[in-house]
Amino acid sequence: MKSEKWDPYCRWTRSLGADDTVITFNYDRVLEFTEPPKATVIIDDESFKRAARLQHCRIFKLHGSVDWKKTPDGIVPTKDPLFALKCDAGEIAIATPGPTKADHSDTKPLDGLWSIAMESISAADRVVFVGYRFPPTDAIARQRILDAIRGASRQLECRVVLGQSTNDEQRINGLLQFALQAREGWPGRVVQGAVYVEPMFAEDFFGVVRRDLL
Numbered sequence: 001m002k003s004e005k006w007d008p009y010c011r012w013t014r015s016l017g018a019d020d021t022v023i024t025f026n027y028d029r030v031l032e033f034t035e036p037p038k039a040t041v042i043i044d045d046e047s048f049k050r051a052a053r054l055q056h057c058r059i060f061k062l063h064g065s066v067d068w069k070k071t072p073d074g075i076v077p078t079k080d081p082l083f084a085l086k087c088d089a090g091e092i093a094i095a096t097p098g099p100t101k102a103d104h105s106d107t108k109p110l111d112g113l114w115s116i117a118m119e120s121i122s123a124a125d126r127v128v129f130v131g132y133r134f135p136p137t138d139a140i141a142r143q144r145i146l147d148a149i150r151g152a153s154r155q156l157e158c159r160v161v162l163g164q165s166t167n168d169e170q171r172i173n174g175l176l177q178f179a180l181q182a183r184e185g186w187p188g189r190v191v192q193g194a195v196y197v198e199p200m201f202a203e204d205f206f207g208v209v210r211r212d213l214l
Helices: 004-015 045-054 100-106 110-122 141-151 168-182 202-207
Strands: 019-025 037-039 057-060 062-069 073-079 092-094 126-130 156-161 192-198
Touching: 004 045, 019 110, 037 045, 045 057, 057 062, 057 110, 110 141, 126 202, 141 168, 156 168, 168 192
Parallel strands: 019 057, 037 057, 126 156, 156 192
Antiparallel strands: 062 073, 062 092
């Protein structure tokens, strides 16, 4: 993380605080390696309470992590980036692509993380999608996120950062616009919020973004 190319990402993680929530579907430990000073990875109720007590940003790894161990009592972080390669199959706390992804996401220990993370989206006034394209193969995540947006309790602004122009931009814009139109308790067909597609890469966005610009 000392090389120049990582600077925008490290700069962004240093800016995180109590008003922020990060939701990721990556299994790797990149966020942990950037060492955000005011962020906590949420794995259970205790870590959630600790983040609140310390006024930290909450990080949700909704498809699990390569260093998490699944036990009968929940998730145990091992901090070993190679744990998933060495452990028994029943100890892997990762919702990998394929027919088992839905089972891992809908059952303990990841289901609780999903619930809290979606509540965070519903309570937000700004949501930024960085590099997430709502892949057609990830129907569960797509539905849950859009449902959370439809259930948002306040005016909501969404930004999409996908890098080079692709056909995904129009599709994602349509999904988000329709979700904003279908908000619960708001007049039908009235967009209660806005969607902005930013024509830049993630490193560009993190290099220029400031809280007052969102």
